[in-house]
Amino acid sequence: MDKLLQISTVFVLLFLFGEAVNPRLLRDRSPNGDTTSDSQSQYDDLVARFAELENELQSARDTINEMSRTMRFNERRIDELSESDDQVTRTISAIEERLGNGCRCTGNPGSGGNQADRSEDLDGWVSTVSRDKIRSLRRNFTRPDAGDRNRQEKDEEEEENIIAMGRAFASLMTRQVVDIKTELEESAVIQTTRRPQSESEVRPRPGKQRPAGFPFRRQRREVIEASVYEDIEDTFVDLVRSNKKCAFSAIRTQPLFGGGDPQVVTFQKTQANKGKSFEGDNGVFRASVPGIYYFSYTMRTYDHKHIGVALMLNSDPVVAMTTDASDRKVMQTQSAMLHLVEGDEVWLLIGPSEHFALYGNDFNYNTFNGILLYPNYIK
Known part of the structure; x- marks a missing residue:
């Protein structure tokens, strides 16, 4: 800074001296006819010298202006760094405080506000809605319009028609399946209850006919029929609707x-x-x-x-x-x-x-x- 002032002082003095002895006035002054050739030469040298001084003075002015702009920019940067240093200090203090409270998530200080308090509020935001x-x-x-509802009702009607046909098919299949299953069960019972007999026992005894069917045969058939029908119906309905x-x-x-x-x-x-x-x-x-x-x-x-x-x-x-x-x-x-x-x-x-x-x-x-x-x- 002191060196800059010294340079400025020198150039100012040169400027004042240049104004006191203005080379433009010397250019306008006609030389005396009695002057010698040496005086004319000195006069020309003096004019050239002052012209050089004018150029150097203008260059010095430009340099001073540039240095002034640089100084102002550096001053602003110093102020910004000072503010940044204060912000870093506050951030470090906030991090130390959160670490002291046992929180490992420090957030982002550039997002504004108190990160510690805000994180605690946002973690449970769902329960506060x-x-x-x-x-x-x-x-x-928006709810489905009339056109969507009509299409949906039509699809449901077609689905119910298919299911109704499936139930009729299930009823038919049930009777056939139950007949087969009943015959198989009766055959299994006969096989398990049969014991070796002599030739006399094998001969039919007159007057004693074997009863048709077993006890509770009708009740047993109804239970089997209901169970089979339910299984077939559920399977068919599930197959129809599972295509969706x-x-x-x-x-x-x-x-x-x-x-x-x-x-x-x-x-x-x-x-x-x-x-x-x-x-x-x-x-x-x-x-x-x-x-x-x-x-x-x-x-x-x-x-x-x-x-x-x-x-x-x-x-x-x-x-x-x-x-x-x-x-x-x-x-x-x-x-x-x-x-x-x-x-x-x-x-x-x-x-x-x-x-x-x-x-x-x-x-x-x-x-x-x-x-x-x-x-x-x-x-």
């Missing part, structure tokens, strides 16, 4: 930010929708076939934000995922197996917090999948 708000979200789900398949795979390509209220996670793309039971615009799967289903969903965090997404069955959370804020582009997957009845709704809910956010683009990070594993119709 208002049931009234969840029911309000479900009321916004149900599976879907949906993708969200847009980011989603949490707020003061919970939100339904909707989806912009549908890769598969066998059975037409998933509605991407609503983000809800509505079971049309009772049975055991498998669901999974994968989500990616927005930088410096948390994930808070739960799998919902109607109005109740089943499983959830929660991650701390990070700049490492965290992805997480959760899954569950559910026994659904017809009309059950399965959907995804993002928690009511501005710290929750999902990142999305055309690379298909966020997915929601479901498939029917075992249909269940037999009562």
